[in-house]
Amino acid sequence: MSAPTSFADLPSYDELPCKSAYWPYPPGSAREGAGMPGLCTPAYIADTAAREIRSGKRIGLTMPAQEMSHPFFGRQKFDIDVHHIAHFGVFDDVITFNPQGGSQWDGFRHHGMPTGLISGNTAEANRVPKDDEYVWYGGTTEKEIATPGNPRIGISYLADHGIIGRGVLFDYVDYASLHGISYSCYERYEVPLAHLLDMVGEYNLDLRPGDIFCLRIGAVTEYRTHTPASWAAAADIPPQTVVSAGLQTSEVLLRWIWDNHFCALVSDALAVEAFPPSDPSTALHHVCLAGWGIPLGELFDLDELASECKRTGRYSFFFNSVPFNVVGGVSTLPNAVAIL
Template sequence: MGSQPSLSKSTNGESLSSPTSHHNILSYDLLPDPRHVWTGVTPQSREEGLGRLVLLTPEVVASAASTCIRSGRRVGLNWDLTKLDIANFNRAPAQHHIVPLFGGVAYDDVYIFNPQQSSQWDGLRHFSAPPENGGERLFYGGTTSKEITEKGNTRIGLQHWAKEGICGRGVLLDYKEYARRHGVEYSTFSNHSVSLATLLDVAREQGTTFKRGDILFVRIGVIEEWDERMSPADKLAYAQSENPQHAGLEGTEEMLRWIWDEGFAAVAGDAISFEVYPPQKVYKREGGEEVRGLFMHEYLLPGWGMPVGELFDLEGLSRLCKEEGRYEFFVTAAPLNMPGGVSSPPNCIAIF
């Protein structure tokens, strides 16, 4: 365990009385309760609505822009809205209707889509945490299901993220390329999991270091497999499976501790669930050691207020990182300004 930080100032020079630094400056092991980091945050406030995005202060964003934007090259991280064209969990494909005006003099279009069916930010209303001693499941801030479904109640909705956007220094850990270099073969539609030790080795080989307020991206390879290797029959079989499997990060406390202590403001990847799904009870290490598993979604979203991005298209980003010779870039994302919204297309661009 680390030492207790100063009660007057954080490592970033922020006053502990500032909502921005409330609990966020503490190490994981010093948190009063890692499942409820929102304790003490005022309900319905900006700080509650932003969650972990309070780390993206003007100073953090300005520093990221000044150090990461050099060549001006850029790449979008949004997969086609038509993908996954055949999705699991009864998620319907997107609909796009072109509507004529004035007999074809002009046109409008109408979109009907579930953000969870393609690239998306999971908002704070998306996932809840189980009760520890009975009672109901709660969302971030202690928000209840009743509040989320109550007409006109917009607590912890997307509008908070939309007003300021998700902007800062992005870092890519390209596990897919790492696996190729090391001869690791797997399907992203399996329970193949990436341990913290492996993730840190990816960072070491890339020469990637982290800063407080970073936005972490992890490439598993779902987009490549779906677009280039899966047949229509394969996609249909996945969509109809009653027990789908998704490759992703290990769900362990050591992974949670690392994500928290590195100070990431948000996490995202091209995996369907970001973490391996279904959650594993244990993960085995060399020598037979077993590490207890957990479901990180129940910490990241309802416990920490941390945006989780899934199914981001990281193929172009991977190529550009290699061409630029660096895995850091400036990120700008504009979630939909939907009061009370649950999730959103990322509307995300990486700028080098």
């Protein structure tokens, strides 16, 4: 099977030789490092911009970097030191933070998959693997990622051309309100595929190959209703006990994601998928990141975008995100903007 150069070249889910891993590009190549967003060709971007940019209104999708004062999973807090340099009248700043402490892209180095998923041994995949029983996108090994200076599947490859295309917003907050569904984003709640399919019709969502799927469940809104002190207590709980709302993972959902050929998945949720995933063999962090080269965007600020989409009745837009250009980087702030 030849390496695809457009979304039209991708096989269907049923045609995938291995449902959990599709690695068509040369190991260590820039094309491998770009993953699914690399199929957004110049012609595709030009056509998408012409179709989607109408008013020119721009809406930022990234939380202020220091807003999440107590990041989850024990991650480092944001710190900024603004200071004079050389002489008065000139300032520099030194910023220390974890790019996954707020709005973030999970790059392909972030999460491996159990090797059992490659062999099709789901029982083996569901067992907690040892360190040497994981593999990353393209077959990248833990040793390659841990080797200083090795750039393979690092975030810089996504920075070279950006994660840019047509975004489509699924505003589950609005849908849940209309249908009498209640939940907390910081308790385990699963958004089922049936609700997404219902939203496609109810909100007249026109899905196209290469779309950037954006799901708003209200996690950023809910975060802002609590005090820093309450989040300080939450941040102290062990990482393995963190729970959050998100997509209900299943093979049916994976089939839908693949056959729609989304090039990225974005949410304001803590982990895109409900966390922890109920079945590791269908976890998005395993299959989308390590298996298919689909980056995951988490804790995006989609609130203002949702208001504008509801006001206009149009839920697609031009999506522009330029990651940090850090060779060998694992993650990045999104630096994302929706242009309508």
